[in-house]
Amino acid sequence: MIKKLLLIGLLGMTSLSAYDLKTNMLLLNAELSEVQQGFISSNMEGVNSAIRRFKKDADELLGNKEKIKAMLPANKQAKANEATVAAQIIATNTQIIIDAIENKYNHSGKKRREDAQRAYTYIEHACFRCHNIVRDGVE
Numbered sequence: 001m002i003k004k005l006l007l008i009g010l011l012g013m014t015s016l017s018a019y020d021l022k023t024n025m026l027l028l029n030a031e032l033s034e035v036q037q038g039f040i041s042s043n044m045e046g047v048n049s050a051i052r053r054f055k056k057d058a059d060e061l062l063g064n065k066e067k068i069k070a071m072l073p074a075n076k077q078a079k080a081n082e083a084t085v086a087a088q089i090i091a092t093n094t095q096i097i098i099d100a101i102e103n104k105y106n107h108s109g110k111k112r113r114e115d116a117q118r119a120y121t122y123i124e125h126a127c128f129r130c131h132n133i134v135r136d137g138v139e
């Protein structure tokens with residue numbers, strides 16, 4: 001604990017948790033960009049690989065309310081439930097993409113692509129929603 005406080009003081013950081021949050025956000029952003037790039041270039045292998053990593057990391061960061069709460073700045077911790085909302089939207093829509101790739105429902109290629117592409121935009125929307133409410137505090 002003393003070491004941790006010393007480090008915070010030395011680095012001029014408000015907390016180590018804020019650092020963790022930023023690092024994790026940059027990771028999610030990089031993975032979601034890879035998914036987007038895969039869709040744009042119709043590289044379904046790329047989508048497949050990136051969406052699975054993204055799904056796991058998004059769930060680990062956003063799916064545990066107490067964990068994300070501890071990473072948020074003190075004045076934003078009351079809004080930690082927004083992370084849970086985002087985690088659910090992301091879980092549903094990453095699964096839609098994976099089901100489309102695996103052709104779980106035996107749909108046409110066109111429908112599978114459109115379902116997966118739409119699901120991707122819903123994931124982005126979940127990110128924006130939380131940034132608006134929690135990060136940027138826009139009411």
Ligand code: HEC
Nearest residue numbers: 018021022025026028029032082083086127130131134135
């Ligand atoms: C819990 C609500 C929440 C959700 C959901 C969320 N974010 Fe964030 N995001 C934040 C907060 C708060 C910050 C500010 C962190 C900081 O700067 O310390 C942030 C910052 C960021 C940043 C900026 C990092 C930097 O350079 O400062 C990126 C990029 C980002 N988020 C991407 C995403 C993506 C992509 C998603 C969706 C997969 C997402 N976020 C979902 C709350 C959220």
